[in-house]
Amino acid sequence: MIIDLHCDMLSHKTFSDHDNAVRCSPRQLIKGGVRKQVCAIFSENSESLADARKQNSLFLSLPTINPRIKHITVDNSNYDEDSLYIIRGIENASGLGNDSAPLKILLEELANLMKSGPIAYLGLVWNGRNRFGGGVFEPYRLTSDGKILLEVMSEFGIPVDLSHCCDKLADDILDYTLDKLPNMPILASHSNFRSVQNIPRNLPDAHAVEIARRGGVIGINIVNYFVGEKLEDLHLHLESAERMGILPNIVLGTDFFYTKENKFFPNCQSAENYPNILDVLCSYLEKAERIDAVLFRTAENYLDQVLSLQKISEKSFKEYSS
Numbered sequence: 001m002i003i004d005l006h007c008d009m010l011s012h013k014t015f016s017d018h019d020n021a022v023r024c025s026p027r028q029l030i031k032g033g034v035r036k037q038v039c040a041i042f043s044e045n046s047e048s049l050a051d052a053r054k055q056n057s058l059f060l061s062l063p064t065i066n067p068r069i070k071h072i073t074v075d076n077s078n079y080d081e082d083s084l085y086i087i088r089g090i091e092n093a094s095g096l097g098n099d100s101a102p103l104k105i106l107l108e109e110l111a112n113l114m115k116s117g118p119i120a121y122l123g124l125v126w127n128g129r130n131r132f133g134g135g136v137f138e139p140y141r142l143t144s145d146g147k148i149l150l151e152v153m154s155e156f157g158i159p160v161d162l163s164h165c166c167d168k169l170a171d172d173i174l175d176y177t178l179d180k181l182p183n184m185p186i187l188a189s190h191s192n193f194r195s196v197q198n199i200p201r202n203l204p205d206a207h208a209v210e211i212a213r214r215g216g217v218i219g220i221n222i223v224n225y226f227v228g229e230k231l232e233d234l235h236l237h238l239e240s241a242e243r244m245g246i247l248p249n250i251v252l253g254t255d256f257f258y259t260k261e262n263k264f265f266p267n268c269q270s271a272e273n274y275p276n277i278l279d280v281l282c283s284y285l286e287k288a289e290r291i292d293a294v295l296f297r298t299a300e301n302y303l304d305q306v307l308s309l310q311k312i313s314e315k316s317f318k319e320y321s322s
Helices: 026-032 049-065 103-115 144-156 167-180 205-213 231-244 271-285 288-312 314-318
Strands: 002-008 034-042 069-071 084-091 119-123 218-220 250-252
Touching (some): 002 218, 002 271, 026 271, 103 119, 144 167, 167 205, 218 231, 231 271
Parallel strands (some): 034 084
């Protein structure tokens, strides 16, 4: 079994399960061996509410498109190993509403999303700046709105994703949650390590270690400029994780998305090529228990924790009024 914590299926403008350009359609995921997948609701900026709602509607409709697709719910107990189970993640809180709208409107939008099922995580920003803080290409601190959002997320049992945060925002989130929300789950759903591949979207060692120290997970990204010169350079990131003592916190967050640009390796163009990722993992990790941990076991434990938190928090978002 494979569990993947990040793909951009939902934001494809002309989504079709039979379009190879999607790279992570349900058909491609199933063929690659994925059995649980976090599907991102992606927003580029604060004008994206309508598009985010459209992506959410697509997510909710997917089981009618392909009978092997099932939604992950807080009450899931038995899993059919021939099915693909999906859950939403939110990539950029700008998708909750406009930067100029009253904050309560965005928080109510989040509560309404929660009423239709669990959310694996929420990232405050994408690459730019919004009312909550700054992304990697437009750095800015955690704002007062960002702090309120974190508090509501914690109340709802939603983990915070640091993958697109600038270093300052990540520092602020880590400091604020440590002080005010010490039990809030934290992760980086689709980031590698800057000490191996020096790009802003990869994690500095200090952030990676702190995420792991708090029991969070880090999803390995296979977009080529996150990895290195070839797919096999994934082993350098695994080595880095082992050096830092955080290999038990590593999961998969491959970040397959539709693009005509050359952003994927020749031997890893879509989710159908997961066997090639598996080859790299097996060659480095060797032992079955280490391989299984990265492929699914650690991510499964993470998702179980999220579902448990959100089941406990169900009353909070169902009755939420800002």
